[in-house]
Amino acid sequence: MIAVSNNQYYGLNYDRTKNRIYLRINNYWKSPDVVPTYMSDWDQVIELAKPGFTLLADFRNMLTHPTSVKEMHEAIANRLAESNISYVAEVSLTDRIAVLQVSGVWKQIGKGSIKVADIVLGEHILDQLMGAEQ
Template identity: 50%
Template sequence: MIIITRNQFYELVYSPAKNRIYFTIRGYWRNPEQVPDFFADWQKALQQTQPGFTVLADLQEMITHPVAVKEMHFKVASSLLAAGISYIAEVSPIDKIAVLQTSSIIKENQLNHIKVHDKTLGETILDQLTL
């Protein structure tokens, strides 16, 4: 596993063996200035991947983000598509508005998407989809 970044707001880790990015969001992001390296960190992670990579996104702790932060997520989602993502498995946020935000980002970018209840199930499904 290659740790791309780990901070109080998010974590990005890449598994070369599975060609998978593990993404975890923590808490509330008031504005883009709180996470100035967010897009650059994603670009570092994407540089590690091969086409057909997967993402396991643990968004359980995500709190509804302001519009400017949602736009950052949209930009990252667009870059996932351009880099050749095959599937994203999402452990959905507990916050109901955050669920709507993540759903709209996924839908607008037309990503192959699976919602799961926990990371273990997400891992299992992604493993089966990429056999």
């Protein structure tokens, strides 16, 4: 596992063996200023990934965020769509408004996501989907 960034706001890692990016978002982001390297960290992890990569996103600890932060997430979602992502599994949020925000981002780029209750299930489903394609 390659750790691109792990801090109080997010974790971003890449597993070469599975060709999978792992994102964990924590807490409330007041503005993009609290995560100054978020965009460049994504650039770095996307560079590591091979075409057809998967994303397992853990949003359980994410809180509703302001529009400026949502716009940043939309920019990342667009980069993912341009980078030949194959599947996204997202671990459910506890904040219902944040659930709507995240779902809206994926729909906006024309990608759906598989909503799962926990990380283990997300791993299993993504592994099965990738195995079915090979």
